[in-house]
Amino acid sequence: MKGNSGESSATSAASPAESPLALRSRGLTKAYGSGASAVMAVDHVDLDIPAGVLTAVMGPSGSGKTTLVHLLAGLDRPDSGQVWVGDDEITAMKDKQLAKVRGRIVGFVFQGFNLMQTMSARDNIVLPLRLNGLPQDPEWLDALVEMLGIGRELERRPYEMSGGQQQRVAIARALITRPRVVLADEPTGNLDTHASAEVLAHLRVSCRELGQSVVMVTHDPTAASYAGRVLLFADGKVAGHVTDPTPDAVLAGLDALAGVER
Numbered sequence: 001m002k003g004n005s006g007e008s009s010a011t012s013a014a015s016p017a018e019s020p021l022a023l024r025s026r027g028l029t030k031a032y033g034s035g036a037s038a039v040m041a042v043d044h045v046d047l048d049i050p051a052g053v054l055t056a057v058m059g060p061s062g063s064g065k066t067t068l069v070h071l072l073a074g075l076d077r078p079d080s081g082q083v084w085v086g087d088d089e090i091t092a093m094k095d096k097q098l099a100k101v102r103g104r105i106v107g108f109v110f111q112g113f114n115l116m117q118t119m120s121a122r123d124n125i126v127l128p129l130r131l132n133g134l135p136q137d138p139e140w141l142d143a144l145v146e147m148l149g150i151g152r153e154l155e156r157r158p159y160e161m162s163g164g165q166q167q168r169v170a171i172a173r174a175l176i177t178r179p180r181v182v183l184a185d186e187p188t189g190n191l192d193t194h195a196s197a198e199v200l201a202h203l204r205v206s207c208r209e210l211g212q213s214v215v216m217v218t219h220d221p222t223a224a225s226y227a228g229r230v231l232l233f234a235d236g237k238v239a240g241h242v243t244d245p246t247p248d249a250v251l252a253g254l255d256a257l258a259g260v261e262r
């Protein structure tokens with residue numbers, strides 16, 4: 001496996017001055033349940049996610065990937081440990097301050113879209129601007145609509161759209177504020193190969209050219225191969241990483257996690 005750290009953490013070797021960190025966690029821990037039935041969904045995770053990089057998180061079902069990205073986005077509170085977005089420690093923030101950071105600095109693409117059913121696609125997309133008192137940006141809206149191919153869906157409500165169309169609206173909503181960090185749970189899960197490739201190519205370019213950071217959970221080795229780095233997650237811990245991944249290298253990494261001989 002290329003670049004597999006084989007360690008329980010994946011810290012960046014570059015100094016913060018050379019490669020500013022978009023996201024950092026230390027000792028991040030979240031358990032569900034208690035006593036004998038307790039599940040350590042995220043178990044003392046230390047992460048350094050550099051700015052301007054598309055990072056994929058892969059691992060077996062139930063390994064804690066969704067819990068991890070929810071904690072990194074401040075959508076859920078950890079039992080212990082810290083998360084910084086840039087220099088701001090979100091785990092030290094009160095709910096109101098955290099909501100502000102989430103609205104302006106962090107974008108999130110949920111597994112189940114979380115679109116407002118009573119609102120059109122257009123209103124769903126611009127909602128984060130309205131909620132956060134940010135100015136409308138018609139040119140950026142047009143660019144996102146063009147990139148995601150949802151021009152004909154703009155006046156439709158979510159229940160009038162396919163899963164893939166709803167997914168693309170949810171991606172536009174996450175990007176409309178031009179957030180520094182985008183966290184995405186299976187962002188291409190409902191898209192066909194062509195639409196997936198377009199979305200991933202756009203996310204990679206916006207990382208490279210706008211210094212945006214994207215952390216996406218995916219089960220798809222081809223989607224992961226668009227990333228600059230793949231974190232392999234198992235049993236609530238970072239079990240290794242693959243740098244400059246190809247689909248084959250990602251599959252080899254996952255096989256190594258599962259103890260499969262190749």
Ligand SMILES: Nc1ncnc2c1ncn2[C@@H]1O[C@H](COP(=O)(O)OP(=O)(O)OP(=O)(O)O)[C@@H](O)[C@H]1O
Pocket residue numbers: 032033039040041059060061062063064065066067068
């Ligand atoms: N709200 C919850 N209450 C109890 N247990 C939970 C809850 N959410 C997650 N878990 C458990 O925590 C562990 C990690 O779940 P999580 O959804 O983070 O994994 P995942 O890697 O994202 O899985 P998948 O790939 O199937 O989406 C699992 O054992 C899951 O059953």
